[in-house]
Amino acid sequence: MHPNGPLGNFDLVKKINMEHTISTILNYRPLSRAKIATLTGLNKMTVSSCVDLFLQKGLVFELGTTGTSRGRPPVLVDIHEQAGVCVGVDVEINQFTVLVTDLLGKRLESMGIPMESKDPYHFVDSVSHIFADLAAAHAHRPLGIIGAGIVIPAYYNTQTNGVEYNANLKEWNDFPLADELCRKNPSLPIYINPAPYAGAMGEVHFGGVASKTVEHLVYVTSSWGLSVGVYNKGELFTGATGTAGRLGHSTIHMNGKKCTCGSRGCWEMYASVKALYDLLETTPQQLPFIDIVAGMTNGDAKYTSAVHELGHYHGIGLANVINAYNPRVICIGGLLALLGPTLVNSIWNTLSEMIPARFLRHVEIYCSELGELGVAHGGVSMVLRQLPATMIRYALQE
Ligand SMILES: [Zn+2]
Known part of the structure; x- marks a missing residue:
């Protein structure tokens, strides 16, 4: 069959079905396969084949049964929250805070690191070392670190791809932060947002x-x-x-x-x-x-x-x-x-x-x-938005 013919469409449909399945589990967890089918409008066989794929890869697990109905009670499916970790980084003028959470946003650890220099290259080096250490520490998890959300005390111009003016941190003005972080951490998905946006996201997600x-x-x-x-x-x-x-x-x-x-x-x-x-x-x-x-x-x-x-x-x-x-x-x-x-x-x-x-x-x-970790939680929520896509990519790997 031609790769761009019916087979290509089949792959696309499969991805869409997986997206509906995993997003529904994330939103309403834990759920039986039958309930996922009802909520997504997919048929039960399709849901089951999607769930089985996520199960095989260790991204979801079966929670036992609800146990009260007559006949064979349904098995509930939930997210395996230990399958990977998210990182949120809250950059302030004098220090940056690193928050590590599981896939449900629950705090695993957090650390405050002093900003020893206002040079943005210094920050990129310093945070990249931490990412490398975390990647090693969490390498046993199927997804490892699924991404890092960097929250900066300035706006990030999405057209010029550089840090906008911050009077208190002039050394960072126009610095191509995304490019430099990606260069140092080529396999780590990086997301950047200014503090007010990330704070709002964190509040909506976790507040x-x-x-x-x-x-x-x-x-x-x-x-x-x-x-x-x-x-x-x-x-x-x-x-x-x-x-x-x-x-x-x-x-x-x-x-x-x-x-x-x-x-x-x-x-x-x-x-x-x-x-x-x-x-x-x-x-x-x-x-x-x-x-x-x-x-x-x-x-x-x-x-x-x-x-x-x-x-x-x-x-x-x-x-x-x-x-x-x-x-x-x-x-x-x-x-x-x-x-x-x-x-x-x-x-x-x-x-x-x-x-x-x-x-x-x-x-x-x-x-x-949310206290002092509120903005760092915003960084985590930026990463978690990409969780369904990350899980699907991993589940479809040979
Ligand atoms: Zn002013």
Whole structure:
């Protein structure tokens, strides 16, 4: 038979059937073959041959039976979560965090590594060594490392294929990060996203119930500056070149403080972690963020009034965000999430003065519970999106 004839179509149909089968197991696990057939609309024999292939390759396993129905109870099929690992890397100015999870996103280990140099080549070398060590440590798993999601504190221009401007990390501007990482790690699939997008993905994938079920979500994150990731109709809104969401540099004060971007009165000069340190007239070196949280929790007036002021300015920027995007849920991520209800209450006080109640009625604002690994989880979710395709490729290998 001609390779591009009926046989080619047969292969394509088989791949599509496998895709439906494995995606359905991932979404509704564990499932019987009969249930997979019902959910996918495929016939039971097709489902069984797909499941058998994944079984043979050790990517799924049979869970025993549900045991209650009369006759022979159905065997449930589940993902073999140990069949491979995912890696998420959260790059910050002073350090990067590596999170290793199983195929269901459960944390296996995490480590923080200091950035000894601002030279991007140094980072590529350093993280590539870690990837090599992890690949060796997980070589016994059928899929090994299935990919690495790199989260950067800057935008990544999808047209020029380089890191966009970051005033705090100028050495990385225009650096072809994807090319350099792929050159050093030729067999490892690499995905890159800016922190606000990855944070939003991590929240939707691993975060609270509200974010999982919602199609219109705004994720605001600040590790030092401030940026925004927007989910619209369940899709991440990235704009023409992948830099949408630079709202930290929207103007909230016409003749305000000079910003690192060159403009004046940017939102992030008043509502970010950096702004909170300015209000307290100190630095992270002198006062760890966790101490600010402790001071606020203990009711120390110096800290509570600083957080209230921060919340007021956060509210001004969020009023613009609500007017622009009409979100159902606003999630505060990054370090600011640790400020919890004190921050959220101040935000609401300002919002209710700025926006008619009818436009706020359906908005929910909450702080992410993913903590300091939230953005790294976003890196993992970038990898997990490719899991069905990775599993199919492996299952079809001779
Ligand atoms: Zn600015």
